[in-house]
Amino acid sequence: MNTVKTVRELRAAVARARGEGKRIAFVPTMGNLHSGHMALVTKASQRADFVVASIFVNPLQFGAGEDLDKYPRTLAADQEKLLQAGCHLLFAPSVEEMYPDGMAGQTRVSVPQLSEGLCGASRPGHFEGVATVVSKLFNMVQPDLAVFGQKDFQQLAVIRALVHDLNMPIQIIGEPTVRAEDGLALSSRNGFLSPDQRAVAPVVYRVLSQIAEAIKQGQRDYPALIAEQLQQLEAAGLRPDYLEIRHAKTLRPAVNEDRDLVILVAAFLGTTRLIDNLHLDLDAHA
Ligand SMILES: Nc1ncnc2c1ncn2[C@@H]1O[C@H](COP(=O)(O)OP(=O)(O)OP(=O)(O)O)[C@@H](O)[C@H]1O
Ligand SMILES: CC(C)(CO)[C@@H](O)C(=O)[O-]
């Protein structure tokens, strides 16, 4: 596996693969790779002949006071994992390579509606930063397909809309969330948790599962369900940011008639913000 740091080298390597008639898959990440990322690379290698991954901690998607500076950067270990998972090319650019003219005057891509609410409400500008960097990366790599995790459910919806609305000929694949045995969704930010915090963190997925189970049993008083489970989070020592039941495609608040639901949560454990979600298609369980 080759690692390149410039757009010029990236384009040359991808052009060589294209010249050999290869189908190109792309997996964008922020590094500090775990088994969740590896599932994306494995899916990419099943669907394409040449897998490109990127590692870039994108300052444009972090708000003031967020964890940009302390976000874990572990390039050597990440390279080893990507190699094992069947990645062919790693693009690991610097901030200057991605934003050579600085970020203030950078053209932005914004996806209205889907970017509002949920993580968009508590992280203003976050999805504009994501949509902008993903658009740039897509234009640099020009893949046939790209793989993203369902763990970042709203991000996946934003990216699907972006590709559709801007007529990008890229197939977007969403991969199921990889979890620890106790249910906690794998995330680079889990590394910030103390052992005590890590022990209580699975409550996040338990809360989602309990809501899903109640809905499957016919419970339709969503405000009551949410209030009850918010208490569970607080009792476990978390500070909920949001816990919501939404329509899985549009992300608008769910009404009782909706069958395709997603339950989404964000909660702080100390200073670490954990997110998770559970997709519940009632017709699939009928
Ligand atoms: N547990 C997981 N299962 C499947 N995909 C995942 C998982 N965690 C992250 N991903 C996906 O990996 C890609 C890169 O995400 P990122 O590098 O931000 O990892 P992360 O572990 O989610 O880190 P963070 O702590 O920043 O949320 C995204 O498409 C994301 O949805
Ligand atoms: C898609 C992404 C790599 C864009 O910076 C990031 O938001 C992430 O890791 O999910």
Ligand code: BAL
């Ligand atoms: N995994 C989403 C990227 C972020 O939290 O900034």
